Structure formats: C-alpha cells, structure tokens
Amino acid sequence: MKLYIKYMVSLRCKMMVKEELTRLGLHYVVVDLGMVEIMENITQEQHDQLKINLLKSGLELLDDKRSILIDKIKNVIIEMVHYAEELPTTNYSEYISEKLQYDYTYLSNIFSEVKGITIQQFIIIHKIEKAKELLLYDELNLTEISYRLHYSSVAHLSNQFKKITGLSPSFYKRMKQKRQGNLENI
Structure with missing residues (x-):
C-alpha cells in the first residue's frame, strides 16, 4: 500500500517517517521523498494516528488525488534540482512528464491552478x-x-x-x- 506525505523533502524527514511507521508497527518497503510503500494495509486507527504524529513534525498525510499529484510534481523537481548529481539534459517538461507518466500540459495546468505559480x-x-x-x-x-x-x-x-x-x-x-x-x- 502506498501513502503520500506532503512536505517530506529531506533525508531527516525520511528518517522521522521510518521511526513513526515502526512505532505504529507498520513495515515499510520503500520510504522515498513524498511517498511511503508499506507491506500491509493500514487500519483506520493507524492511519489517523500516523496523520496526527506526522502533523506534529510538520508533515501531512495526503488523501486527495490532486494534492498527491502536486506533491509528486514538487518532489520530482526537488529531487532533480537538489539531490541529483546532474540536472537532466532533456527539457524539464519532458523529464517531469516521463517521471510521472502524465501529459505535461495536464500536470502544468493542475500545478498552476493549485499553487498559483507555474512549474517553471x-x-x-x-x-x-x-x-x-x-x-x-x-x-x-x-x-x-x-x-x-x-x-x-x-x-x-x-x-x-x-x-x-x-x-x-x-x-x-x-x-x-x-x-x-x-x-x-x-
């Protein structure tokens, strides 16, 4: 099961999320920027507790599909600019579109509508x-x-x-x- 977390943009955030999952007895497969994959289904009680505990640390568990997509776009950009050894040689629009498997125009329109600024x-x-x-x-x-x-x-x-x-x-x-x-x- 995949969970999406807003404001998860650093290695410290990843460590904190891992600790929180372990504390709740959840076993993670992958903890990446903005996304966590856990082995089991999460109960409503675990979901609510995770949401509360993440909020205390400034992180937010996302449920809305548009918010999840916006967060994915932001995480691709943050990873590309801050953590990649070298920026991609292709256009950023192609890179983001390829990474997320969505048409760039669609991504761009949603991002601008929600964030009030363009992806660029x-x-x-x-x-x-x-x-x-x-x-x-x-x-x-x-x-x-x-x-x-x-x-x-x-x-x-x-x-x-x-x-x-x-x-x-x-x-x-x-x-x-x-x-x-x-x-x-x-």
Whole structure:
C-alpha cells in the first residue's frame, strides 16, 4: 500500500517517517521523498494516528488525488534540482512528464491552478536556492554554478538570482563572508 506525505523533502524527514511507521508497527518497503510503500494495509486507527504524529513534525498525510499529484510534481523537481548529481539534459517538461507518466500540459495546468505559480517558476525558485547553497559552500565559482545548473550563461543565472532574491550573486556571497568575519571576531 502506498501513502503520500506532503512536505517530506529531506533525508531527516525520511528518517522521522521510518521511526513513526515502526512505532505504529507498520513495515515499510520503500520510504522515498513524498511517498511511503508499506507491506500491509493500514487500519483506520493507524492511519489517523500516523496523520496526527506526522502533523506534529510538520508533515501531512495526503488523501486527495490532486494534492498527491502536486506533491509528486514538487518532489520530482526537488529531487532533480537538489539531490541529483546532474540536472537532466532533456527539457524539464519532458523529464517531469516521463517521471510521472502524465501529459505535461495536464500536470502544468493542475500545478498552476493549485499553487498559483507555474512549474517553471517553481523550478527557477529551487535552482536559485541550489545556487545560494553552492555559493555558501564556496567550492564553485559562478561560471561553474551556472554550468552545473544548466544556465545558458552567468548573466542569465545572475538575472534570475537577482529577480528572486533581490541581490546579485556576488553581493550575496560577500554578505556571507562578512557574516563569517563578524562571527570570528566574537
């Protein structure tokens, strides 16, 4: 039986869900971002208790088919941008459509209707979050980051970065260095 969980976007979330399933006596086959497959059918009492316990940790057990689909789209994007070694070389629309086995137009319309932003805007927001993370690690320069995130140029990345954060990437990096310097002086 498959269960879908909203806001499950990190390894820590996966560990917490595994602990919760074990506590309820449920045996899981797979615990993935946003999805859990358990061996047995879940009783209504277990379902209700799991829902309550997940809510305490900021997670939500999904029952509505549209919510489940939206969460699947979000998880594919988060996994693609934040956890994959390299972004796909195909169009994101093809990648998402292939992963979820739905027509992209259908996915796009539902996502926009429910979330109020397009899938493309959601991807851009997450790519900028990844760029911020890579800037903070200070292992890659801006050219390498733009290449890694499949931007056509550093200027394109910089423009999107500024549009989303209000800051240029170099200013963002200087702020980080300034904060570190201030902390070292304490």
